[in-house]
Amino acid sequence: MSLKFTESMKVLVLWGLALFMSMNLAAQNYGVEVDSTKQTSEKQEPKKEKYSGKRTFIGGGFGLGFSQNSGFINVSPILGYNFSKNLQAAMKFTYWYNWGRAYDAKGGVHKYDGNIYAYSIFSRYVIFKGLFAHIEPEYMNLPRYEWSRDWSSSTGWTLEERRVDAFNFYVGGGFYQGFSGNSGGFVMLLYNLNETENSFYSNPYIQIGFTAGF
16 A cells, blocks of 8 residues: 655645754754853853753543444554753654444445554644644545445445545644643644545544653
């Protein structure tokens, strides 16, 4: 299985990588110390305070939903790094298991279930007191179900599954609320700049999760 990128998708990937690299370079310049061994007659700039919090953090989200004809469960672990008190980046893996029932043209019931996988890298920048901006390119592989004629079945219809790839590019923002220690929770409102018929979420959508430093 291979992912086929359109020209617009390539542009979005390059945009996300360029932004991530520029933020990384900016973070490397944070808290640079002045060499105390150098003696100059000029007045030295005050030293910038180094980031003293936890550098590495883990987190994620968990979801569970039911309706009359369908349901889902999902988990999304996160592993990230704090470049400074305002800038962080992380990798995320998301897994869904969903199931349901569909009805054909003659009212026949067809059960289905499937697995969805998604991989992403995101960056966040804290703007003011827990309010942050968020950017996240994501690759997703998911099932799509289509009706086809099958005269061997009782109703003459069957439900077939095919796997499709989707590339999503989320931008948005959210709010982080710290708990005890280095743990906290967040809520985000995101918008997919590359929404297609294969996108799992419709615009916009809300995401909730938690993090803990270590």
